Amino acid sequence: MTNSPFTPGVAAERLADPAYAENFSDLHPALDTHEALVAADRCYFCHDAPCITACPTDIDIPLFVRQIATGTPDAAAKTILSQNIMGGMCARVCPTETLCEQVCVREVAEGKPVLIGQLQRFATDHLQNQDVHPFERADATGKTVAVVGAGPAGLACAHRLAMLGHDVVVYDARSKPGGLNEYGIATYKTPAGFAQAEVEWLLGIGGITLEHGKVLGRDVTLDGLKADFDAVFLGMGLGGVNGLTVEGGDKDGVLDAVDFISDLRQAADVSALPVGREVVVVGGGMTAVDAAVQAKLLGALNVTLAYRRGRDRMNASVFEQDLAASKGVRIMTHVVPKEIIGNGAVREIEFEYVNADMSSTGQTICVPADQVLRAIGQTLEGEALPALERGKIAVTNAGRSSIDGVWAGGDCATGGDDLTVTAVAEGRDAAMDIHTVLTGVAG
Template identity: 65%
Template sequence: MARMQPGIAAGRLGAEALSENFSDLHPPLDAHEARVAADRCYFCHDAPCMVACPTSIDIPMFIRQIATGTPEAAARTIFDQNILGGMCARVCPTETLCEEVCVREVAEGKPVIIGQLQRYATDVLMAKATHPYTRAAATGKTVAVVGAGPAGLAAAHRLAMKGHDVALFDARQKGGGLNEFGIASYKSTNDFAQAELDWLLKIGGITPHYGKKLGAGLTLESLQAEYDAVFLSIGLAGVNALAVPGHDLDGVQDAVEFIATLRQTKDLSTLPIGRRVVVIGGGMTAIDAAVQAKLLGAEDVTLAYRRTREDMGASRYEQDLAASHGVNLLFNAAPRAITGSNKVEAIELDRTDAKLKPTGEVTTLAADQVFCAIGQTLLGAPEGLEIERRKIVTDTRGRTSLAGVWAGGDCALGGEDLTVTAVAEGRDAAEDIHRALS
């Protein structure tokens, strides 16, 4: 069998193989499959799945509505709490949230497939020509939402529904944030993030302004002067640097940038990928980068994490997903140095103990591409905001240390860095903004 082309190269796989590799991770349910799956639900009183949902969706209610053949009503139940319920159904780690505490899971080891049922219901309603929500009477108030990711979109929709006029700013040339640029392609296919954005904007009263970055011609002071309230959902644009020798060699790349480029590449056969790839990190970004490197045709992919399997930010389900795609998972392995002459040729990894101290054992892996997924950080926070652990400090309502300024999503301190959590924070901040403006 012929060996793969060495180094970083495009076109490792043909169009047919790439299309299959990046197809839907979980194909959608049809109406019959959805009703059969819904019939497994016990419709619990004080349902643990509802408690586990960061957006508090009435899960037993929407599943009962599916079971009775009214998926549009089920979707309304979902969207009332989570206007991005379609995307969350695709990317939410249900295995560690609602499905983990499902009574069926506890008793039988097989939960009700809540995420797939949520996708079925939301897809049905989103296919309708009209938006399911209408705006309240105009309040005459205006709100600036900075960041068109999950938190910003949830806040903008809720504020528009309350009758406020929303100016939606984003540094990129299109909205969607993490949903558009940061999620594995096989989890969100067919340009769903943009379709969901277009659908959400049908509420009216939201005016997008793309290519507008806070700190580059757009200041918090000017927004405060022009608008009645400001909501910051600027995400974490900075990435932590890999501070080891060789970090600047050709072939070392930020995993976030890799995923964003992949998401925006129409012809994946043009996207270069290494033959031997090493991903540094233990969160969802690391998993997504590793799996997609394998799907692009990398021969050997290793994910190296400095702590134990149990310490990984990515769930066991995601770890197993990576392993099922042929990704090698290496634990207690911290990068020591990246070596090569101008370009990556190998990476040295220290074996670590329970305190992350090197044990003296060193593993060397041949590599021609290294992706770094070791965390992100807040960039360019406006003056006057209280910052802690490189995030914006807010109270339980999303209020910051500046009057008239709220924040939510990944840029705000507290909570998990999940799409569903960001949606909840955006929604709740919008409700508080509405109360303040009223």
């Protein structure tokens, strides 16, 4: 077992080799054809289906489920992808339990919804495994658009613009495209390199050029992009991370949860990633849960997820909370960090219990920790950006910013929830608006 020289108790190779393959296998194994037909047969094909309204990308769910039921999964995939070009990823990571499946008539009546997410995956996988792109580019418009960020919003925007005949250059700070899908989602949700496979498939539309290692403000500027392109879309996400402003917050063993997840996502061998025996994750969102669960799957003895409010206020869905609990993660609520204790490296973290209004109860508790993962929110980075609101780019009317010719969407903008599916919808809608402005023709 390889120990870190800086953080006693943090080590790699905590488990036997077979355990890693099992722990990081697909969270929801794909349906086979028979299972998909049985699942599709449960749909009532509602005329005014509430599931469509609940989907941020407005996919015609009853139609694609009927297409699966009638043995035409490729047609179902095109129905999905025409609204959500990243439908394969969203089928894997969307919180369907709080979106389409929550309002499914079967869920309301029986407590067991149609498996919409898994059926969406069945259809999109069936098409994408054939290496076929169902859309063709329109005639070239002669217009060029710069997209900053190769995450869900940027890629969705780029694809729709390319399909409409525009030439698109995507600038991304990382060495690989995909954004959150590639670097920020639990490995067990998208194993086997799916994120990159989906991007490569998406780029099959043509007309999209990727420029890696390009940071807005360092390698390219907004003024420069405006001068060189007919329009600009900003979809770079949130690059900064909120720190723990408590005594001892700079000790060895205190890490950003997003970096922990990214390192795991990019690891050629997950067993080589060091993890503590006593891990504490501070936060209550999806990133916090992903980090906590993966720490447990890597072999941590005890993992505690600590959140300042009640479970009903956590951004992570009930499904995600239950998943964490099922993997052995302890969830502590109504606690805030007070001090990180240790001689150089973290040894324990002291929490203060708080009331619902965040006032102190006067009670504290110390939790053993040799690794603390911060998951308390991310921040927008960049200079000379359009006007901000609540720390994000303020947008109106399908992503229009305060600067003419500049649109924004995804996590960096104020458009909606911080979900992959919402980012895709915002990128798609911005592309349609950009097309209308550039050509005078509705997309």
